[in-house]
Amino acid sequence: MLSFHTSWKDRKDTYTHKPLPLQCTSLNFRAFQFAQAMLFAIEEINNSTDLLPGVILGYKLFNTCGNVARSVGVTLALANGNEIVSVPSKAPCTRPAYVQAIMGEISSSPTMAIASVIGPFYVPVVSHFATCACLSDKTKYPSFLRTIPSDYYQSRALAHLVKYFGWTWVGAIRTNNDYGNNGMATFTETAQQLDICLEYSVSFFRTDPYVKIQKIIDIIKASTSKVIVAFLSHADFDVLIREFSNHNLSGYQWVGSESWIFDSQTAAMDKHHILDGAIGLSIPKAHVSGLREFMLDVKPLNSSNNELFTEFWESLFSCKFKGLKSTAEAERECTGHEDLTGVQNSFTDMSLMPIFNNVYKGVYAVAHALHNILKCNKTCNNNMQLDPFTILQHILKIHFKTKEGDEVDFNENGDPAAKYEIINWQPRENSIVEFVSVGLYDTSLAPEKQLNLQNKSFIWTRNSKQVPVSACSEKCPPGTRKVFQKGRPVCCYDCISCAEGEISNITDSVTCVRCPPEFWSNERRDACIKKEAVFLSYTEIMGALLTAASLFGACMTIGVAFIFFKYRKTSIVRANNSELSFLLLFSLTLCFLCSLTFIGQPSDWSCMLRHVTFGITFVLCISCLLGKTMVVLMAFRATYPGSNVKKWFGQTQQRLCVTGFTLIQVIICIIWLTTSPPFPFKNFKEFKDKIILECALGSAVGFWAVLGYIGLLAVLCFIFAFLARKLPDNFNEAQFITFSMLIFCAVWITFIPAYVSSPGKFSVAVEIFAILASSFGLLICIFMPKCYIILLKPEKNTKKNMMGKKAPYSF
Numbered sequence: 116m117l118s119f120h121t122s123w124k125d126r127k128d129t130y131t132h133k134p135l136p137l138q139c140t141s142l143n144f145r146a147f148q149f150a151q152a153m154l155f156a157i158e159e160i161n162n163s164t165d166l167l168p169g170v171i172l173g174y175k176l177f178n179t180c181g182n183v184a185r186s187v188g189v190t191l192a193l194a195n196g197n198e199i200v201s202v203p204s205k206a207p208c209t210r211p212a213y214v215q216a217i218m219g220e221i222s223s224s225p226t227m228a229i230a231s232v233i234g235p236f237y238v239p240v241v242s243h244f245a246t247c248a249c250l251s252d253k254t255k256y257p258s259f260l261r262t263i264p265s266d267y268y269q270s271r272a273l274a275h276l277v278k279y280f281g282w283t284w285v286g287a288i289r290t291n292n293d294y295g296n297n298g299m300a301t302f303t304e305t306a307q308q309l310d311i312c313l314e315y316s317v318s319f320f321r322t323d324p325y326v327k328i329q330k331i332i333d334i335i336k337a338s339t340s341k342v343i344v345a346f347l348s349h350a351d352f353d354v355l356i357r358e359f360s361n362h363n364l365s366g367y368q369w370v371g372s373e374s375w376i377f378d379s380q381t382a383a384m385d386k387h388h389i390l391d392g393a394i395g396l397s398i399p400k401a402h403v404s405g406l407r408e409f410m411l412d413v414k415p416l417n418s419s420n421n422e423l424f425t426e427f428w429e430s431l432f433s434c435k436f437k438g439l440k441s442t443a444e445a446e447r448e449c450t451g452h453e454d455l456t457g458v459q460n461s462f463t464d465m466s467l468m469p470i471f472n473n474v475y476k477g478v479y480a481v482a483h484a485l486h487n488i489l490k491c492n493k494t495c496n497n498n499m500q501l502d503p504f505t506i507l508q509h510i511l512k513i514h515f516k517t518k519e520g521d522e523v524d525f526n527e528n529g530d531p532a533a534k535y536e537i538i539n540w541q542p543r544e545n546s547i548v549e550f551v552s553v554g555l556y557d558t559s560l561a562p563e564k565q566l567n568l569q570n571k572s573f574i575w576t577r578n579s580k581q582v583p584v585s586a587c588s589e590k591c592p593p594g595t596r597k598v599f600q601k602g603r604p605v606c607c608y609d610c611i612s613c614a615e616g617e618i619s620n621i622t623d624s625v626t627c628v629r630c631p632p633e634f635w636s637n638e639r640r641d642a643c644i645k646k647e648a649v650f651l652s653y654t655e656i657m658g659a660l661l662t663a664a665s666l667f668g669a670c671m672t673i674g675v676a677f678i679f680f681k682y683r684k685t686s687i688v689r690a691n692n693s694e695l696s697f698l699l700l701f702s703l704t705l706c707f708l709c710s711l712t713f714i715g716q717p718s719d720w721s722c723m724l725r726h727v728t729f730g731i732t733f734v735l736c737i738s739c740l741l742g743k744t745m746v747v748l749m750a751f752r753a754t755y756p757g758s759n760v761k762k763w764f765g766q767t768q769q770r771l772c773v774t775g776f777t778l779i780q781v782i783i784c785i786i787w788l789t790t791s792p793p794f795p796f797k798n799f800k801e802f803k804d805k806i807i808l809e810c811a812l813g814s815a816v817g818f819w820a821v822l823g824y825i826g827l828l829a830v831l832c833f834i835f836a837f838l839a840r841k842l843p844d845n846f847n848e849a850q851f852i853t854f855s856m857l858i859f860c861a862v863w864i865t866f867i868p869a870y871v872s873s874p875g876k877f878s879v880a881v882e883i884f885a886i887l888a889s890s891f892g893l894l895i896c897i898f899m900p901k902c903y904i905i906l907l908k909p910e911k912n913t914k915k916n917m918m919g920k921k922a923p924y925s926f
Contacts, residue, residue: 116189116219116229117146118181119423121350122321139180142430143350144462145380146221149243150176151410152471153218155403156478166479167486170495175214178423179225181350186225190232193217215506216241216481218474222348223247223294230256237504241480243473246373247293248301251528258507260525262473262480264533264558266294269373269396270301272535272556273344275566276394277370278309283606284587285311285342285370286335290351291318298346298372312587312606314340321351328358335364341576342368342585349375353384360387368576368583371395376538379466382548391542392575396535396556398469402519406475407465411455428453431462466550476523484509533558541574593620594640596627613640615803633797635804646799650716650808651876651883658714661883668707668890675898676700682905686913695739695769699897702736706890710883722793722810727784729886730821734780736893737828737859738773744835744852745772780824787817798875807875826863832856851896858892 120139128134157172177193179186193214216239220226226245233240237258242250248267250259277285287302289295295318303313315338317331335343345352352375369390375381376395385391413431429435434449455463465471487509489495514524525531537554554568575583591597591610596619600607613619613627618636630636634643652658679688679696688696709732712725791814798807812818833856866885873881904911 116177116179116186116217116225117149118143118221118225119146119178119427120180123180123182125322137180137182137185139178139182141350142426144427144431144460145349145467146178147427147462148410148467148471149221149474152403152406152474153478155406155409156475156482158409160478160482166482167489167491168494170485170489170491170497172482179220181220181222181225183224183228186220186228187232190217190229194233194236194238214238215485215501215503216510218243218477218481220245222292223250223297224292226250226259227256227293230259234258237507239481239503239507239510241477241510243477244374244470245294247297249293249297251530253528258503260477260480260510260529262476262523262531263373263398263470264535265528265530266298266372267301268533268556268558269535270298270346271305272396272533272558272566273346273370273372274302274305274309274311276396276537276556277306277311277342277344279566279568280582282342282368282583282585283311284314284340284585285344286314286338286340287316287344287346288331288355289316289318289346290348291320291323292348294348294374295346295351299344302344302346310605312604314338314587314604319347319351319355321354325358328355331355332358332362332364335367336362339587340585341366341583342370344370345375346372347375349378349381352381356381356384356390359389360385363387363389365389366576368585369393369395373397373535376540377466377469377550379464379548379550380461382540382550385548388542388546388548391540391548391578392573393540394553394573395538397538397550398473399534399536399555400552401469401472401521403468403472403475403517404519406468406471410465410471411463413455431455431460432458472517472519472521476517476521479515479517480510480513480523480525481506483513483515487513537568539571539573542578590622591619591624592622592641593618593624595619596624618643632799633806646804646806648716648808649802649805649876651714651879652716653714657880661880661887662711662714664887665707665710665883668887668894669704672700672704672707672894675894675902676704678902678905679898685905687901687904687911695742695773698773699736699739699743699893702732702739703890703894705732706736706886710886713879713883713886717795717808717810719794722795723788725810726793726812726818726821727788730784730825731777731780733825733886733889734828735773735777736890737825737832738776740852740855740893740897741776741828741832741835742769742773744832745769776828780821783817783820783824787814787821790814791817793818801874805875809875809879822863826860829856829859829863833860851900855893855896858896859889862889862892 120141121143122141124138160166161171177189218241221244223245226242230240234257240259242261244263246263246266248265250256251265287299289299315334371393373396377397432453434447436449484506488505489499511525516522535556536552539551539553541549541551543549553571556566558565587607595610595612597608598611599605616636617627617629618640619627620641630643633646635646637644653662682688709728712721712728793810793813796809796811798809801807836852836856862885869881870878
């Protein structure tokens with residue numbers, strides 16, 4: 116069953132009388148080529164002594180015109196045994212007139228009709244060109260087989276081909292039948308999985324009115340996509356290509372299915388070369404020795420009464436039979452003995468040799484099944500009763516090689532292995548288009564190896580060497596992400612820069628990835644770079660100044676100690692407990708030096724050392740001041756009649772007092788360090804692009820206990836000093852201690868909010884500043900007046916002057 120015509124005149128049935136016979140139009144030379152290929156195979160088999168020896172295969176040809184209703188009618192007549200023979204074979208069959216197998220049809224829709232009608236009878240239907248994936252459904256089409264791959268593979272291969280070249284925004288045209296609709300449905304599904312979007316998808320059938328063609332042209336012109344996937348049969352595309360050429364639809368990259376991509380007839384109709392550079396899938400090239408010569412050796416007509424062959428002969432040789440009703444317009448009379456020498460038309464074109472080979476393999480598949488059923492060796496068992504179901508089962512099991520070495524077998528769905536050549540239309544001189552094979556698509560390989568493009572130079576639309584670009588939106592570069600446009604396909608999007616701290620290092624990223632905590636995004640937002648580690652170092656200006664101030668304070672304190680040691684025998688040094696003075700100077704030196712532990716990169720030891728040293732040295736310092744204040748206060752209390760205070764606050768008691776106060780702080784620090792000590796901590800919260808290296812307190816209770824204890828002693832020292840400020844003496848040390856404690860308390864009260872609110876390394880600087888300020892305050896207020904007298908006013912540094920009565924300072 117073949118479509119010797121590709122179209123028909125549309126008719127409107129009134130259902131009041133019997134419909135008129137279908138009037139077929141548009142003679143199809145391709146179907147005659149397929150018929151010749153079948154006859155060639157049958158003659159080879161009938162002349163073979165190895166395959167079906169002694170058995171002669173017969174045939175009957177039916178014209179379906181590609182029409183579903185006509186196909187169903189022919190199939191029903193065939194099943195009932197009432198078929199009308201379109202072309203009789205030379206020798207009449209002597210066996211019962213029931214068919215063993217049906218070869219055909221060309222298109223998927225008529226083939227589906229044939230297979231569904233004949234399926235319940237299990238008569239094998241072997242097609243060479245019906246590719247619809249739906250025909251693989253054995254529940255609907257149990258007796259269907261084919262020698263051409265299913266469109267399931269072709270549609271997926273086309274989608275992967277489009278993806279390979281980076282085309283994400285394409286248009287689609289399909290034949291409005293089962294071949295086009297099912298093929299495009301699979302393509303669309305695969306395209307969605309590969310992030311390919313269809314701007315439009317339109318259908319067309321060759322019998323559609325011109326208005327439909329004009330609408331398709333308007334859609335293409337209004338579109339922004341530059342790639343068109345054409346899943347069309349050659350008969351439908353031949354109609355469209357004429358109108359596309361008239362409207363000069365050039366500049367589009369065409370991607371084609373196997374039906375037209377290697378059809379030279381379609382290329383010949385492309386007068387304006389709008390299809391140049393087209394790419395698509397074709398059945399791999401094939402060669403059948405002797406077929407070309409057989410096909411071109413057209414046998415003279417024995418009878419001129421057959422209208423179909425009369426029309427074919429007249430169209431082939433552009434002549435007209437005398438006395439016969441004919442549609443030919445040629446003036447030359449046909450003799451019936453013309454030959455094809457010098458004739459150039461689609462019948463003499465051999466570009467569809469791969470399809471002719473499929474016809475050839477289909478006939479041989481049936482013959483091998485019959486050979487096995489009839490148990491042929493040198494002869495066949497002609498007495499065996501044949502039934503279609505047995506033939507079908509044997510066809511599904513056959514596996515053989517043709518004379519050219521092609522393997523023939525079928526899977527459980529009646530499909531062969533899928534393998535395609537990738538064809539590129541490359542224009543040559545004299546307006547000739549060459550179908551150049553540029554790759555393969557083989558489904559028998561691993562998925563990542565199925566598509567294999569060769570390193571050949573492609574030619575694209577308008578003879579360009581550059582791969583066309585077809586995208587709804589330009590690719591989003593690294594450092595940006597896609598934001599889909601509302602109400603549009605996913606291929607249409609805007610590119611926005613990644614937020615701070617986020618990156619995208621691939622093209623067309625959907626999301627931005629946040630950098631790890633220790634990293635930050637660079638300016639281009641395409642890489643994470645390590646954050647700068649920030650801490651108060653000796654090399655920066657602030658660290659250097661604080662270090663200098665600390666060392667200066669320590670040197671200054673040592674200098675004072677040296678002066679006191681040199682003049683230790685003088686009255687002003689001896690007057691206020693020189694032992695406590697030297698201990699105070701020692702503790703002040705430690706206070707200045709302990710600030711150095713706050714500078715530099717924090718470590719486990721430095722974090723514990725800085726707070727512990729600070730806490731203990733300051734308590735030692737204030738304990739000495741407290742001892743001095745209590746000495747002054749108690750000294751005057753001891754002069755009262757009957758007072759025994761001096762006995763309870765002598766040198767030993769003062770040492771015990773200082774030791775006791777300091778020991779309490781030591782115990783607090785030990786508890787803090789053993790329970791939850793300070794530790795190095797990376798602070799990511801203060802600054803987005805920096806890491807603050809600081810010392811975490813560990814236990815906040817421990818830190819504030821150390822600080823609170825210092826504050827408690829400072830308050831007690833201030834109270835005692837304030838009470839002793841007006842006691843009569845030329846050099847009452849309590850006055851200077853009071854001033855120093857005022858400065859000390861002011862500094863540390865101010866420190867608390869400043870420390871809490873300062874970020875990162877500045878909080879460390881605030882703490883160092885508080886230590887240095889309070890240390891300088893103590894050093895200057897207590898010792899500078901004494902040094903002034905020792906060095907500049909030595910005449911006042913006498914016992915008489917120290918014991919002289921003088922009105923006290925008031926403040």
